[in-house]
Each structure stands twice: as structure tokens, then as C-alpha cells.
Amino acid sequence: MATREHDAAHAETVPDKLLGLLNLLVIDDDPTQRMLIAGAAEKAGYSVTQAASCAEGIALVREQSFDCITLDLMLDDGDGADVMRAMADARYSGPMIVISGMNSERRRASRALARSLGMDLLQSFPKPIDLAALRISLANLRSNVAGLPIVHSWGEVCGPRFDDR
Template sequence: MPSNLPDVAERRALQLLVVDDDATQRSLITVAAKHAGHEVTVAPSVAEAIEKLRSARFDCVTLDLVLEDGDGIDVLREMADAKFAGSVIVISGMDGKRRSAARSFARSVGIELQSLPKPLDLAALRISLANLGKTAMGLPAIHTWGGVATDAIVERHRA
């Protein structure tokens, strides 16, 4: 039976920028992203993140909100100024209120942002990365529901 789904060979590795000053967190995110087949660049500071954003194109940025040389919001401002068209996943130990404020700011400047708390749940990160890969190929995103990954289309047809 013919399929309209892209062949595995057609899948393009996403270009990710991992911005986190914690070496352990950078490593966890990098390993998970590379395991999913993505290309990863790391930036342990606001200054390096801005430099890398100015010199390369990224499909996604994972961003800690608290960095040694500044705030993740500074990186979001730079992304807005550069008309960044990719996705942002905030991965931060800040409380939900601060992550929500970052999401509101990002949306106000035209950036779609999702948020994951620290300590990082690798399963949640894998789902977020899978969603990015699927939507980049024009496929429906995976959502979690009751702790189980389900296809959004199946859920729509249950109604």
C-alpha cells in the first residue's frame, strides 16, 4: 500500500542550538538530540549564543533562562531582532511562573516557545524533539495524554 509519509531517507536532521551554562544539562540535551538524529551546537553563555545565532541558522534553540553572563530573555530578544523562525524549548529550573512569563514574552515578539522544567525529563524532551522533526516534515505532532504518546489525528477522530 503506497504511503504519503516521507521516506526515512528524506528526513532532514534538525539544527539545534543548546544554550545552557550547566555542563551536565548541556550533555543530556546534546546526547538526546544526537540520538534522535539531530545536529547540535552548544553555547554555554548568552554571548556565545548570540554569536552562534548571528553566524548560523538553527531550527530549534533549547534555552536555559538563567545563565552566568545574563538572562535567557536576552537571547530571546536577539532572536526576535533577527526574525528567528525556528522553535524554542526553554529548559529551566525557574518556577512555572517565570517560564510562563518567558513564553508570554516570546509570543509577544513572534516566537513560539514551549517549556520544560529542570530536572529535565528526558522523555518529555524526546517528545518535544520528535514533534519538531515531524512538523518539519509536514506530519502531525505527537502529544502526551495521560502519560501515553498518542497521535493528534487519532484523538481528533475519536470525537
């Protein structure tokens, strides 16, 4: 019996070791938005760091490594474009998701800027954010990194590491 319990416990930890948590940086000056985005990301298997300003986001990008970054384009102390340029200077090569209340034209311009800086703008969402769509986008990214299939069902994410949530 002890062997079965050990095997079951070991089987549950194997996906965690294979996948691990991906690191996400959320840059948004609105505390409610940061909380909502962080909650969706955690459900999709991410460890989340939050930044409330351009300056804080830029400092974190320079100091730490992130697997993905969500970015608001209009922050109290600057523009998301400033953060994108700092990300490029720090040689950030992971994907980015823009979540902004700006119109679709400005979000398209951010995609062009990201492309010109050699960065991958994975998705652009308007505010208020569709949390199910964000969670699915993050889960897809995570499955691509891990090379494993993920199943989506009504905005929920299933698969290794998601079944326990």
C-alpha cells in the same frame, strides 16, 4: 543479488535525504545539562550545536541558521530574555524550548515574552529535565517539519531514521 543490495542500500538512504538532520542550538551554562539535552536531541534526529553562555548563544544565532533552540533562562552572563530579544533581532523564526530551573511563573513569563517578540515557544520544561519528554517533543517537531508520522513507545522514538538508533 547485487541489485537487491543496491536497492536495499538506496531504500535506507531515501528517508535520510527526505528528512535530513535538523539543527538544534542548546544554550545552557551547565555542561551536564548541555550534554544531556544534546544526547536526547541526537536520539531524536538532530545535529546539535552547544553554547555555554548568553554571549555565545547570541553570536551563534546571528551567524547560523537553526531549526530549534533550547534555552536556559538563567545563565552566568545574563538572562534568557536577552537571548530571546537577540533571537528576535536576528529574525529567528523557528521554535524554542525553554529548559529552566526557574519556577513556573517565570517560565510562563518567558512564554509571554516570546509571544510578544513573535516567536514560538514550543515547550517549557523544568529542571531537572525529563529527557524522555524532551526527546518526544523534539521528535514531534521533527515529524511536523518532515510531514511524517512518528510513533512513541515508552519514551523511545520510532519511525524513519529512528529505527537504526
